[in-house]
Amino acid sequence: MNNSVSIKDIAKKFKCAPSTISRALNDHPAINIETRKTIQEYALKVGYQKNTLSLSLLNNCSMTLGLVLPSITHYHESSILEGMEEILLKSGYLLNICVSNESHTIEKEYIDRLLANRVDGLFISMAQESYDQQLGEHIDRVIQRSLPVIFIDRPNHGVASDRVVTDDYQGAYMATQHLIDMGCQRIAHLHGPSGISVSQQRFMGYQDCLKAHGRQVDVDLIEYVHFSAESAIEATRYLMQGTIKPDAIFGVNDEVCIAAMYVLREMGIAVPEEVAIVGFDDIPLASFGHPPLSSVSRQSRKIGEEAAKLFLSKKDQKLDPVTISLDPKLIIRESSLRS
């Protein structure tokens, strides 16, 4: 079944000790240069490949990390992954990907497996179930083992921890401010799943910005959605058929805004003239919407890079927990531009 050739095999071939082979292959100085060459050539010929597992066992270091995400199909998440990979590629690490699908049970199972496989560190964006119900004992077990854990987007409750996040609050504040600047009076919000930090922060930014301008949050202008476009269809219809007609919508992400614009078109409501719209994430297709969608860009790729860099710096020396908060940037396009 498995054809892989080991150092021992080569040692038998050359009638010498495995240690000699090991040294030859690792360019150890105390080795005859001729012998080394011969062995290296032979190793290449038979396709020898170091078995990292034995080293992981020996050095207590697997050069493998775990990434646990609630989902992966959104641009934001897959960009994080890409950014992470870029840094880890250079550092020799491999990444185990685990999609929890927002389930606490799955998240726990995956973390168990990662621990059993002795990953050197963990990146986690917590599942909604874990987050909502404050289920963190599986995380505690990890921390207790003094394994570096870096939270992405959604930290765990309570304890201090390393985090890489977008400043969602600020981003939402900027978006809302922009809508106010555009003269919008009744700014609705498509609120993300409750309980999730990202949703909460964005709502807070929205709320505080309104308050700063002497306005109150009107519950009739808040509709709850998931992060998917589909979920925003009904919500938007409901919003537009309410007693208070919104003249702007700030959506928890771009998908729901694109769906909202679809509904508004269907209803014959002009964007941005009658309803201005700002989304969040700045997905690549935002620029090509009808009209092009204003959005808060959150440097998704950089989140991944920073998380990876943070791990690399943590790995060596023990540092205090750090929170890296990346500044969002408001990209203004037609969907919110009023003259």
Add this chain to the structure above:
Amino acid sequence: MNNSVSIKDIAKKFKCAPSTISRALNDHPAINIETRKTIQEYALKVGYQKNTLSLSLLNNCSMTLGLVLPSITHYHESSILEGMEEILLKSGYLLNICVSNESHTIEKEYIDRLLANRVDGLFISMAQESYDQQLGEHIDRVIQRSLPVIFIDRPNHGVASDRVVTDDYQGAYMATQHLIDMGCQRIAHLHGPSGISVSQQRFMGYQDCLKAHGRQVDVDLIEYVHFSAESAIEATRYLMQGTIKPDAIFGVNDEVCIAAMYVLREMGIAVPEEVAIVGFDDIPLASFGHPPLSSVSRQSRKIGEEAAKLFLSKKDQKLDPVTISLDPKLIIRESSLRS
């Protein structure tokens, strides 16, 4: 640094042999039921977790697989990953994700690392560089080691191999047929990166369908793009300013079609009245475009599931190479509907 407790540690605590602890933890029959209980409770208390690395070494089976993709930010790719995870979760596997970014060098490096980590199998969608330049020796090394390799979307050249693909040819044929049925006369094609199997197959389907209706492919109606929306902007403008005005566009994926629709709006060309459009992939936002985009759905998630299932069946018995070709499905929306 690492606080993990081993079987040996527990053995010392109980002044017994490691084998006893092992048997106790694994519910081996030849163990005193009292002892077993005590040991299990203790193990739970101190947070013992099996070190899978040692088992991997022993059994030559790491319960880890590798997934090598050119990119991950497209819906299709991340859906494959999700489908794969669903099956592998149940089977106890972990998945190493490797994004080659279309680079042969990176792909090779990743495959080396995966082999060094003794993954039990490999899923690969080949990088454009490897594919274009027919660089396959890194793949050969894997196969030579009789490691199960399953190709996704983009197979390697030549040798027979296990594959899970969409029937891109058929999908493109269906899309073109549909445009012809809608009465379109000059069907343009936004052609994907040349050399890549997916692009080629879709072009072939388009071409053969035209031929089947007694039409010739007009090179003036073909523009090459990448898989990104941006790349389609110029291409579409160029297409529409040419001598032959297309009255339909079949795009290599949905992103380029959404960008194309954006350009057409900008140019004041009506979709679908003047130009009908059909895309490929049926991304979630396709339904919410303006107008909603017709598209060939390719069951991305199922590709991942089937690939994972194929591995599981291959793992046990040696079977002949299999190609699983999933049927695409044409989803007709407004962008191509003419009365």
Add this chain to the structure above:
DNA sequence: AATTTTTACGCAAACGTTTGCATTTGAGGC
């Protein structure tokens, strides 16, 4: 030629776990 130094290699332990086989212990039957 004797001594020291250098060079090149072997030995064995270690990482954590499982498992076939051997061994110990205690109980029961005669």
Add this chain to the structure above:
DNA sequence: GCCTCAAATGCAAACGTTTGCGTAAAAATT
């Protein structure tokens, strides 16, 4: 009290690799 048997546990090897230490042979120095 001796034998048999079963139950419970120990021993040691194995997976692949590295590395400090020991040692032999060769080379360099006196």
